[in-house]
Amino acid sequence: MTAAFDPPATRGIEAPRAPKRRVGGRRGTNFEMYAWLFMRSSGIALVILVLGHLLIMNVLDGGVHRINWGFVAGRWSSPFWQIWDLVMLWLAEIHGANGLRVIINDYTRRDGTRFWLQLMLAASVVLVMSVGTLVIFTFDPTMS
């Protein structure tokens, strides 16, 4: 079996739908296949969650002009919108982060550049998901 062309820029990155067993006996986890599947399954949910969010926040009943602290407090006093926003935050952040991970892998040429960009991306994901989750769960609609 001849080895596939493996340029330095993409070395170590699995091809989409890469087989579970890899040449050389290394244990493969089929990560890229699960990432591919996640993009589609989260995408279906995000179509409803994000378009619903944009419709309520930007289009209906005056859109963005009626949003203030009291408006947010009113929404987050309901567990329904808390769960909606939490699921939307997690799915959108992971979906977007995986998209950026693929784009970084596509366009970076040096290993060092790719490493630092992926590290910055990972740091931003941890920041956004922890701050967002904390705010949704610890927000007090009765404060002042």
Place this chain on the structure above:
Amino acid sequence: MSNPTAFASGKRVPRPRRGSVYRGDAGMWSWVAHRITGVLTFFFLFAHVLDTALVRVSPQAYNTVIETYKNPVVNLFEVGLVAAVLYHALNGIRVMLVDFWASGARYQRMMLWVVVGIWLVLMIPGVYFMLQRTVSVMFGSAS
């Protein structure tokens, strides 16, 4: 034979088409637009989670920052955000149909025009409602 592309009859084999059927075609541009709209939305999400986090600082801090969203110029950016997300959502459904529907690849070009059509039909009233207030404040008679 010195020239491998020449036949004995003297006719030449037509040069193969450069690139591929994909490159430069509608399918490629829909992919480019999918990437650009996705990256822009991801960067907005970063800013948006941080500005929403201000609800936990104080009502005043949140209200001050959210006022910038009501600025006419920022209002236009919101139209751009909705336009980008709507395209990404509709084209994402098209990508899933290409992947999972047996005839998806055959109808990918037709589905792109359906995506553009639905996008236009939804964006026209969407833009109207999103810019209604801004336009009436800027150009309308004072009420």
